[in-house]
Amino acid sequence: MNNPLLILIMTGVGFYVAKLWRDDMRKPHPGGLPGTTPAASRAIWIAIAGALVILAVETAGEKALGIDQEQSKMTWLFAIYSVLAAPVIEELVFRGYLVIEGKGKAALWGGILVASLGFALIHQHLLKWENGFVFMSTPKAWFTTGILFVSSLWWYTARFAPWNPSRSLLPCMVAHGAKNAGVVLVKASTGFMGGLF
Numbered sequence: 001m002n003n004p005l006l007i008l009i010m011t012g013v014g015f016y017v018a019k020l021w022r023d024d025m026r027k028p029h030p031g032g033l034p035g036t037t038p039a040a041s042r043a044i045w046i047a048i049a050g051a052l053v054i055l056a057v058e059t060a061g062e063k064a065l066g067i068d069q070e071q072s073k074m075t076w077l078f079a080i081y082s083v084l085a086a087p088v089i090e091e092l093v094f095r096g097y098l099v100i101e102g103k104g105k106a107a108l109w110g111g112i113l114v115a116s117l118g119f120a121l122i123h124q125h126l127l128k129w130e131n132g133f134v135f136m137s138t139p140k141a142w143f144t145t146g147i148l149f150v151s152s153l154w155w156y157t158a159r160f161a162p163w164n165p166s167r168s169l170l171p172c173m174v175a176h177g178a179k180n181a182g183v184v185l186v187k188a189s190t191g192f193m194g195g196l197f
Contacts, residue, residue, distance in 0.1 A: 004075075004077055004197040007075075007077050007078055007081050008077070010081055010085060010086075010089070011080060011081045011084070011085045012085075013085070013089065014081070014084065014085020014086065014088045014089050015084070015085060015088075017033075017088050017089060017092060018085075018088045020033060021033050021035075021036055021088065021092065021169070024036035025037065025038060025168075025170075033092060033096065034092065034096035034097060034099070034169065035091075035092075035095065035096050035159065035167060035168055035169030035170070035172075036168075036169070037166035037167065037168040037170075038166060038168060038170070039164055039166060039168035039170040039171050040163075040164075042163060043158070043161075043163050043164040043168070043170075043171045044170060044171045044174050044175070046158070046161075046163055046171070047154075047155070047158035047164075047171035047172060047174065047175035048171075048174060048175045048178045050154045050157070050158065050175065051151065051154060051155075051175040051176065051178050051179040051182075052178060052179065052182060054147065054150055054151050054154060054179065055179050055182040055183065055186075057147070058143075058144075058147045059186055061143060061147075062140075062143065065139055065140075065143060067139055067140040067143060068190070070138075070140040071187060071190070071192045072192070073187075073192050073193065073194040074184065074187050074192060074193055074194060075193075075194045075195060075196060075197055076193065076194075076195070076196045077196055077197050079184045079187075079193070082180045082183070082184070083177050083180045083181045083184060084177065086176075086180065087172075087173045087174075087176035087177040087180060088173055090119070090176065091155065091169050091172045091173045091176055092169065094115055094116075094118075094119050094152065094155075095155055095156055095159045095169055095172045096169055098111070098115040098118075099111065099112075099115075099159075108160070112153065112156045113153075115152070115156075116149050116152035116153050116156065117149060119148060119149070119152040120145045120146070120148035120149040120152060121145065123144075123145070123148050125140070125141045125144040125145045125148070126141045126142065126144075126145040151176075151179060154175075155172040155175060155176055156172075158171045158172050158175055159171070159172050
């Protein structure tokens with residue numbers, strides 16, 4: 001997403017959805033947004049710790065594979081979106097609406113695997129679709145897509161683990177934002193942050 005206007009619109013959508021989610025959590029009602037239950041701080045910290053471990057593996061793995069200099073540049077505007085708005089939108093969609101509940105554990109985890117694959121692919125590292133579909137079979141594309149898949153599995157785990165008995169999306173949203181903030185810090189420290197827009 002390179003269009004500053006689109007990034008601003010999506011950031012606004014993320015903030016608005018976060019407000020709706022928070023309102024539903026404060027005053028639950030039938031038909032509210034998914035996962036709008038409070039979460040214990042323990043669940044949030046466990047989710048953050050797991051996300052940061054995945055980030056550490058990603059960073060070390062890129063260095064070990066010699067692909068750490070193949071990162072894309074990120075603008076500061078997109079960084080704000082990726083840390084504050086994208087986690088709300090993506091968690092609500094993937095760990096909220098795209099969950100098969102009430103059909104047994106096999107259906108739940110089968111759906112999680114399929115949705116995690118979709119989550120990894122929409123980030124356009126392995127498949128790009130700006131000018132039609134292009135398959136990017138490079139070590140960087142495979143590695144980054146794999147990390148996104150694992151990240152998605154972790155956020156599903158944070159939603160359905162015993163340490164989050166209310167199945168709140170809050171640990172998922174906060175951990176997703178923490179991982180994205182870590183990516184911004186890594187990019188900033190290695191010269192891959194661009195201008196404001």
